[in-house]
Amino acid sequence: MGFVLARAHWGHGLGSEAAREVLRHAFETLALEQVTAEAAARNFASLRILAKLGFKHIESFIDESDGERCERFALDGDIGS
Numbered sequence: 112m113g114f115v116l117a118r119a120h121w122g123h124g125l126g127s128e129a130a131r132e133v134l135r136h137a138f139e140t141l142a143l144e145q146v147t148a149e150a151a152a153r154n155f156a157s158l159r160i161l162a163k164l165g166f167k168h169i170e171s172f173i174d175e176s177d178g179e180r181c182e183r184f185a186l187d188g189d190i191g192s
Contacts, residue, residue, distance in 0.1 A: 112148040153179075
């Protein structure tokens with residue numbers, strides 16, 4: 112899962128709301144077992160959204176395209192079942 116939101120819309124809960132709907136669709140409609148997400152380590156807002164949604168940290172890595180430190184997360188569809 113990935114998301115980009117224009118700076119003018121930051122801090123209004125739109126990223127969390129959109130991510131929740133994507134997850135609902137992924138688990139309820141597509142019946143996926145797991146969703147993974149990645150975020151740049153310096154992107155604290157995205158890291159907070161992923162934590163709020165229940166994603167668990169899997170690993171840290173360096174993005175080969177730009178050398179940036181990133182974090183990888185996963186959320187299982189059976190959470191809360």
